[in-house]
Amino acid sequence: MEITRKNFAEELENITNNLKRSCFVGFDAEFTALLSGECFKYRLFDTNEQRYDKIKDEVSKMIISQVGLTMFQYDRNKNDYNAVGYTFHLCPQVLGDIDQSFIFQASTLKFLCKHNFNFNKFIYEGIPYLSKVEEDEIVQQIKNNNLTSYLTSALEIEEEKELQYYSNKVSEWLHSSEDGTMYIDVQNPIQRYLIHTELRQRFPNILTTDSLGNSNKILIYRDKSIEGANSAKMETLEKNLIDKLLGFSNIIQLLVQYKKPIIGHNIFMDLLLLHNQFIGPLPKKYSIFKMNINNLFPVIYDTKYISHEMGKKLTLDEVWQSNILQDLHEFFAKGKYKKLQNGINFITLIPPFNEKQSYHEAGWDSYCSGFCFIRLGQWAACDNMGVYRPVGPREKMAALAPYCNKVNVIRGATPYMCLDENDPPTHRPNLLHIKSLKERIMNIDKVACAVAGCGAADVRALGRRTALVAAGTHFTADKILKKFKDSREYRVSTYKPYGQSAARRLAIWSGALITGSLLLMLLHKRVKS
Known part of the structure; x- marks a missing residue:
């Protein structure tokens, strides 16, 4: 349905x-x-x-x-x-x-x-x-007694005119009619709530409530002397509004x-x-x-x-x-x-x-x-x-x-x-490391096309001449290793993060340079002495 x-x-x-x-x-x-x-x-x-x-x-x-x-x-x-x-x-x-x-x-x-x-x-x-966060915001506006001003701040000109129209209509009814009750049909729940508050402010003697037979209608009593007259509590009007907004x-x-x-x-x-x-x-x-x-x-x-x-x-x-x-x-x-x-x-x-x-x-x-x-x-x-x-x-x-x-x-x-525990460890084979033997800057798209024929695999650049390959299955990984075993363009091996990462190599070379510099300084001091 x-x-x-x-x-x-x-x-x-x-x-x-x-x-x-x-x-x-x-x-x-x-x-x-x-x-x-x-x-x-x-x-x-x-x-x-x-x-x-x-x-x-x-x-x-x-x-x-x-x-x-x-x-x-x-x-x-x-x-x-x-x-x-x-x-x-x-x-x-x-x-x-x-x-x-x-x-x-x-x-x-x-x-x-x-x-x-x-x-x-x-x-x-x-x-x-409404999301729960948005609902909480509306509830907070109610607690702060400024829901009406919060809602009216975003009204368009036509909506403001509608509020004025119904206020004028009620004023005309009070002065020119002897009927004890009056109905207003308002489809929009926000407008319906605002009309309730507006009418109560402008005409203190009237009573307003939502019609039981039709939730879109506002029932207005001329005053409390009318038989069956009652005025809905603001808490009720606010709850009705939130129910409508929650949808x-x-x-x-x-x-x-x-x-x-x-x-x-x-x-x-x-x-x-x-x-x-x-x-x-x-x-x-x-x-x-x-x-x-x-x-x-x-x-x-x-x-x-x-x-x-x-x-x-x-x-x-x-x-x-x-x-x-x-x-x-x-x-x-x-x-x-x-x-x-x-x-x-x-x-x-x-x-x-x-x-x-x-x-x-x-x-x-x-x-x-x-x-x-x-x-x-x-x-x-x-x-x-x-x-x-x-x-x-x-x-x-x-x-x-x-x-x-x-x-x-x-x-x-x-x-x-x-959803209720830690995610499982990876089920994919170890990453593969691929290095270009001819190109100064590796063409990643070219490498991706080269490994595509072996099965599901993704390629990601690692350095200027190197990349990583993630294979979907162990069968695909083995197939890639065999395909490039004797290649003159690329060297492919199982990736070793500590030996093949750019950061690791940089750290090793940096350490070597620092150690070498210290040794030279010590030798230089000995020679001078």
């Missing part, structure tokens, strides 16, 4: 109830920018901390435009799952000095158009949100509150953006980022990493085409893993999910992530038991426990990011 600003409030209770009943939640996010440019190039040299440091500032320029959540609910009687999916359309809001800027690349627009992204829903119907952040708070396991596919970037958009600016330290995510979402599974590890068990005739989400989902959906055809848990996609099934649409991708998780979990559990039959969510979770909180890292020095 698509959730926009128009139906968010009325669907919030259903969403909450579906979340409560779920055993885990499929998650996916779509961004306003593709991961392109030099800082987003994945290098085999990169540790997770180095990659985080490279991209954290760039990520702050991007926002999540769509979030997909699919609540998977287990039916004990049938031993099957029901999947209730939602696509949330988001759009940032202007609030006081909160005015987020973000990039929208042309290449991203092309990609989104290809996958039928609805830009009108993003711009006109997107649900607002989708309410859903994030529900996920934090209920601690449901989160299932995503290749969610390294999703988590960075989730932190930046709903928690606060990304911290300088990578370790703090991991701690913040783990404190809020203590159980996360990445089907990209799980499938990479479990795929090693497949035979050549069984292996999937790739473990990108679409290929992985179709591998299981079409029953290509034969062992899982005996007693599987059926997964029923039920209303309110009625999206056209299109990959790179957040709701559908969140469903596919959860679908693959169920199949991978059953595979792992049945392998442990030695018999293939339907298994419950607890058995699946237990079987996949070794993969919990391990997030896939693309083409890096380490295979995954561990």
Whole structure:
């Protein structure tokens, strides 16, 4: 089901109830920018901390435009799952000095158009949100009794005219009508709050409250003598305003509150953006980022990493085409893993999910992530038991426990990011050292082309005539060493940091020069004496 600003409030209770009943939640996010440019190039040299440091500032320029959540609910009687999916359309809001800027690349627009992204829903119907840091700022304004001045400071001329218009309208009603009540329909929650405060200041005898039947309407009583007259407390108006401003952040708070396991596919970037958009600016330290995510979402599974590890068990005739989400989902959906055809848990996609099934649409991708998780979990559990039959969510979770909180890292020095412990040591072979025998200044692109035929490898300059090579596998490293064994252009060897680094060589030569100078000085003194 698509959730926009128009139906968010009325669907919030259903969403909450579906979340409560779920055993885990499929998650996916779509961004306003593709991961392109030099800082987003994945290098085999990169540790997770180095990659985080490279991209954290760039990520702050991007926002999540769509979030997909699919609540998977287990039916004990049938031993099957029901999947209730939602696509949330988001759009940032202007609030006081909160005015987020973000990039929208042309290449991203092309990609989104290809996958039928609805830009009108993003711009006109997107649900607002606040990060925890921004929410705290608003709460502080309330405590300081200056929320009204904070909000009015950023009003546009048309919004100021609207405030004046409704004040004049109420004044006219008080002087020319004998009706005891009056309604004002105001869509914008910030304007609605400001009109409440403005009217109360200008007309001390009137009472104002939000209409129960329609939260967009302000109900005004001429005075307290009117039957049923009441005036909403400022605390109530402030709470109503914050609830409206939080928007989708309410859903994030529900996920934090209920601690449901989160299932995503290749969610390294999703988590960075989730932190930046709903928690606060990304911290300088990578370790703090991991701690913040783990404190809020203590159980996360990445089907990209799980499938990479479990795929090693497949035979050549069984292996999937790739473990990108679409290929992985179709591998299981079409029953290509034969062992899982005996007693599987059926997964029923039920209303309110009625999206056209299109990959790179957040709701559908969140469903596919959860679908693959169920199949991978059953595979792992049945392998442990030695018999293939339907298994419950607890058995699946237990079987996949070794993969919990391990997030896939693309083409890096380490295979995954561990959210609740230290990251693992590098699984790559030792770096190779390459030295040019002919060129005074090494052509890095030329070297990269020369090693490319041996397999996945990255090249980084070390000095004017030297470079380092990071190979993806030990097989590739051995192949590079053999290829250049008799080369007249380059000498390749296993890198020894203390013997081949420029800094080490400089230190050795400096030490030698200092020692030599001291010896010469001593000899010179002896000769003179």
